[in-house]
Amino acid sequence: MEARLRCPRCGYRAKSGSRCPACGFPLVLEPPGRLKIEVREPSMWRYGSAIGVAKGVSLGEGMTPMRSVGGVLVKDESRNPTGSFMDRGSAVLASAYPGDRAALPFMEDFTVSIATYLSARGVSVEVHVDPAEATYADFILLAASPSVSIRFRRAGPFDLEYGDPYFLAGVKTIAYEIFESARRIDSVAVPLERGLLALAVHQGFRELEEWGLMEAPRLILATHRGAVSSDIALWLREKGARIEEVEPAEAAKAAVYLARRGIYAKPLSAMAYVAASSEKNAAAVVTGTGLRRLGFTGRRRGGELQRRILGVLSGREMTAYQIWEALGGAASLRGVYKALATLVARGSVTYRYKARGRKKIRVFSAPKGIDKNE
Ligand SMILES: [Zn+2]
Structure with a gap:
């Protein structure tokens, strides 16, 4: 299949790659057509018409619940198979992956997720680990999988990377699901780390707006106080997003509040919750800690x-x-x-x-x- 990749920042069009050759911004995969929801498909593949990749592997990712918690609609991404929104991206990326072996860098949630999906597709996975960097629990979890081999060195180039356009095409379905929930939502708070989650969600809403299906809600990018903003965050701010810096103490309080309600949020996700709670009709995208993967459900x-x-x-x-x-x-x-x-x-x-x-x-x-x- 010929990819239709586009740079959201400068409009450059490409057939392959993950970064814009002209300006270095992440490329996105253009939807092959307008959104048509397959209502009988109980996963994010119900949006296949706008993803642009045929379903090759699915572990039931997507269709995560949206719960009202303290006046904020929480999109609980910890309910995905490996506990994070990454599974949406991994499902698409693994479905599009043509090889039968893949070398990956160790990147916590991303690697756990993509290795799970590639293994389910029968791809043998080699994870390159720097023992000084690895979070122990994730590393052990990967090592226990029969189709994953561990290499104790960090040597690129890797076959798949976080932020691949196919990965982002899966993650954007968070926006589609918020749209499908048919709730009145004026703003959506998203945890901001590298900015790729926010970029994908922005992309999903932009498409819905272009198809005349909804007015895109305002994005709030929640991050640590004093964190350096990525060029993705700065670009999203130009497009109307607001960057909100949250105090760690507030985030910790929110994390406890959410945990008591069965939602085990990552610190940045707790920040998204804090950022959303000062708004009316707001939703927060909350992604999970590894606790769910370890069976602490x-x-x-x-x-x-x-x-x-x-x-x-x-x-x-x-x-x-x-x-x-x-x-x-x-x-x-x-x-x-x-x-x-x-x-x-x-x-x-x-x-x-x-x-x-x-x-x-x-x-x-x-x-x-x-x-x-x-
Ligand atoms: Zn560009």
């Missing part, structure tokens, strides 16, 4: 998933995979396994082994009459 979420599993399983025998499919992307497969383990330990679900061909499979069942509200 909190009571509220676990209980909800367990109830849904009992609902699906009522009177039937199913494998964990079938349960996961029946839930239609509402949880990760890993999450389903975890919830099943809890239900088995509690006696709400039983299992037995069955033979399928030469393989032994485990089928779960829930005795009828179990209180689903347990």
Whole structure:
């Protein structure tokens, strides 16, 4: 497929690459057509008409909940399969990736996410790690994956990078989902680190505006006080975004407030929440900490998933995979396994082994009459 890449800053058009050869700004992938929502597709691939890449791999990313928390609509991106908005980008990037091997730099959330998606596609992944830089938990998680090999050096060039135009084309679906929620939203606060998340969300809203579907809400870019603004942030400010610097103490308070409500926000995401809370009709894009990946999912979420599993399983025998499919992307497969383990330990679900061909499979069942509200 011939890529239609464009530099949002100077308008340069390109067929490949990730940075504008003329001005160095990140390139974006032009949508192949107007947004047409496939309402029966329970993932962000419902926006396939405007993404520009055919679905090659999906783990149920996107369609994250939007919850009203203390007067702010929180777009809870921690509900993606590996716990962050990165999964949207990774799904598109991995779908478009033509090779069967990929060398990646170690970049925490990004690497965990893209390695998960590439592995699901059958691509062997090599992650180049500088042991002094690696966050230990993410590194161990990657190392445990059979399709990932770890190299203890940092040597480019890499096959895939954070901020690739295909990656941004997945991330922009956050804007589409905010549009599809049909709520009145005047401003959207986004955590600002390198600025790529903000750029992708801006791009999504700009497209919706061009198609005459909505008036783009104002972007608020939340960041640390005194943080140096990237050229992306400065460009977005020219386009009407506001940069809001948030005190770490305020962000910490917000992080605690959100955690008590089952949302485990990264510090910058807590800043986005703070920035949104001084506005009317505002939403905040909140991306998760690694806690969810490590299985710290909190009571509220676990209980909800367990109830849904009992609902699906009522009177039937199913494998964990079938349960996961029946839930239609509402949880990760890993999450389903975890919830099943809890239900088995509690006696709400039983299992037995069955033979399928030469393989032994485990089928779960829930005795009828179990209180689903347990
Ligand atoms: Zn340019």
